[in-house]
Amino acid sequence: MLALLLSACTNADSRERTAPKPFTDFDELIFEQTACLFDCAAFELAVFADGRVLHTGPTFDNTGGPHESRIDARGLARIAQAVREARLDEMRGSYQETADGCEHWFTDMSTQSVRVNRRQGARSDYVILYAGCLGPTVPTRRINALFSAVDQVTGTGALIEQRKRARRPNAEAVEPAK
Numbered sequence: 277m278l279a280l281l282l283s284a285c286t287n288a289d290s291r292e293r294t295a296p297k298p299f300t301d302f303d304e305l306i307f308e309q310t311a312c313l314f315d316c317a318a319f320e321l322a323v324f325a326d327g328r329v330l331h332t333g334p335t336f337d338n339t340g341g342p343h344e345s346r347i348d349a350r351g352l353a354r355i356a357q358a359v360r361e362a363r364l365d366e367m368r369g370s371y372q373e374t375a376d377g378c379e380h381w382f383t384d385m386s387t388q389s390v391r392v393n394r395r396q397g398a399r400s401d402y403v404i405l406y407a408g409c410l411g412p413t414v415p416t417r418r419i420n421a422l423f424s425a426v427d428q429v430t431g432t433g434a435l436i437e438q439r440k441r442a443r444r445p446n447a448e449a450v451e452p453a454k
Contacts, residue, residue, distance in 0.1 A: 313384030339439035358425035382408035
């Protein structure tokens with residue numbers, strides 16, 4: 277009987293060691309932002325677990341095409357920390373309507389989405405936030421803080437500004453500076 281109990285303890289130990297990675301590990305983190313009435317950039321940003329960063333979407337298609345870069349392990353760790361702090365797993369899937377907690381509504385704003393894809397069998401998250409949806413239960417600050425942290429590592433905002441300046445006044449795209 278004692279041998280059976282000891283073997284059960286040993287098996288429990290090995291299961292812990294082979295458990296999936298923590299919730300915040302990701303294969304890819306994807307941000308999307310749609311255009312708005314104002315001068316909102318419309319783009320997709322993908323950060324991959326191997327450090328690749330890919331900027332695509334209309335803002336990039338119209339100003340020289342996709343842009344790929346790399347970030348180091350420290351940058352990936354900062355992004356993983358920001359994902360943990362955002363607590364996406366506590367959010368609803370959508371913040372776009374009154375039923376989602378939108379108490380105040382502004383039109384002609386962009387829509388942002390955050391998707392965290394994790395290893396097969398692990399939980400993934402997807403959250404859509406209409407920027408004109410405001411209310412005490414809408415996690416605007418957490419989504420914005422996550423994007424800000426990712427922007428600091430990836431340089432997305434600076435790259436978008438560089439692409440905007442690269443456009444000629446007649447709206448023809450030019451090759452961006454490298």
